[in-house]
Amino acid sequence: MADTPTEGGRLPQHKVxxxxxxxxxxxxxxxxxxxxxVQAQMGYAEKGDRYTLEGFGLSDPTExxxxxxxxxxxxxxxxxxxxxxxxxxxxxxKVGSIERAETLIDPANxxxxxxxxxxxxxxxxxxxxxxxxxxxxxDKEGDxxxxxxxxxxxxxxxFNKLTKGAADGDAAPASAVVGLSxxxxxxxxxIHGRSDRERTGPIHIACTEEDxxxxxxxxxxxxxxxxxxGISRVADGETAQFGSYFFHIMPEKQLKADFLVGGAANRxxxxxWNPAVIHYKERPLVxxxxxxxxxxxxxxxxxxxxxxxxxxxxxxGVVLIEVQREAA
Numbered sequence: 001m002a003d004t005p006t007e008g009g010r011l012p013q014h015k016v017x018x019x020x021x022x023x024x025x026x027x028x029x030x031x032x033x034x035x036x037x038v039q040a041q042m043g044y045a046e047k048g049d050r051y052t053l054e055g056f057g058l059s060d061p062t063e064x065x066x067x068x069x070x071x072x073x074x075x076x077x078x079x080x081x082x083x084x085x086x087x088x089x090x091x092x093x094k095v096g097s098i099e100r101a102e103t104l105i106d107p108a109n110x111x112x113x114x115x116x117x118x119x120x121x122x123x124x125x126x127x128x129x130x131x132x133x134x135x136x137x138x139d140k141e142g143d144x145x146x147x148x149x150x151x152x153x154x155x156x157x158x159f160n161k162l163t164k165g166a167a168d169g170d171a172a173p174a175s176a177v178v179g180l181s182x183x184x185x186x187x188x189x190x191i192h193g194r195s196d197r198e199r200t201g202p203i204h205i206a207c208t209e210e211d212x213x214x215x216x217x218x219x220x221x222x223x224x225x226x227x228x229x230g231i232s233r234v235a236d237g238e239t240a241q242f243g244s245y246f247f248h249i250m251p252e253k254q255l256k257a258d259f260l261v262g263g264a265a266n267r268x269x270x271x272x273w274n275p276a277v278i279h280y281k282e283r284p285l286v287x288x289x290x291x292x293x294x295x296x297x298x299x300x301x302x303x304x305x306x307x308x309x310x311x312x313x314x315x316x317g318v319v320l321i322e323v324q325r326e327a328a
Contacts, residue, residue, distance in 0.1 A: 009294070039275065095111060104290060
């Protein structure tokens with residue numbers, strides 16, 4: 001009788017494991033947008049509530065111009081230690097009857113799909129917050145301190161330089177473009193180019209449909225013929241690459257929640273980043289449970305608990321573009 005589904009008010013363990021696996025993997029291709037655009041480790045198994053990233057500075061050799069002399073004095077390589085803090089999250093849903101609980105082993109079960117897609121959205125939120133939030137690090141005394149993204153990595157909403165024809169002496173427009181614009185993308189690329197961090201692929205950008213439409217309807221868009229086909233097909237949940245940019249189209253509410261510019265109405269930051277400097281880690285499921293709750297009129301519930309973390313290893317790998325959007 002050990003495999004009887006109602007014995008002890010719980011599903012057999014192998015069915016609970018199947019439910020957890022379905023939640024973890026279902027919907028990854030549809031709902032998640034950013035895990036593949038960062039350094040992701042999905043099965044982090046080391047113990048503890050945090051992990052450390054060891055960052056190192058540069059070391060350049062010096063030419064020698066004589067055959068004799070003292071060995072040059074060497075300085076220690078600069079290094080810093082960024083810290084990722086794990087946070088716990090959970091999701092519990094009422095399933096109803098034991099017959100419905102049995103169907104949780106099916107990846108196409110609506111409850112499984114909804115919980116799986118919710119986990120994927122959680123991954124995106126964790127990545128976005130870790131990308132632009134205050135990064136934890138160990139100071140010289142070994143205590144935890146926090147570093148905010150410097151203003152030098154931010155582009156103002158009224159940035160009005162690098163317009164088409166500026167190199168030929170043309171004057172900038174009388175009024176600045178407040179939305180996403182080609183001049184802002186050019187300035188963003190320049191700032192990323194000042195970084196010493198290795199970049200093996202394009203710069204990634206998370207924005208909304210509104211930002212893309214603002215860019216497509218700009219006066220300079222007709223001059224950028226090589227990107228028209230790529231950018232005109234972009235829709236929510238899709239990506240488009242052209243030149244040195246890789247766009248991720250995000251739900252508006254997800255970007256607005258964490259990127260509102262303080263003290264400014266209808267202004268938000270668009271995050272852009274070098275994938276090599278953003279680190280996301282997730283543990284295997286901490287807890288998975290499908291059980292009958294006697295205090296809830298003996299209804300069946302499904303539950304999981306997990307932990308994840310994201311940290312920005314270097315500040316110069318992230319640039320924020322400020323834009324102004326229409327009020328909802």
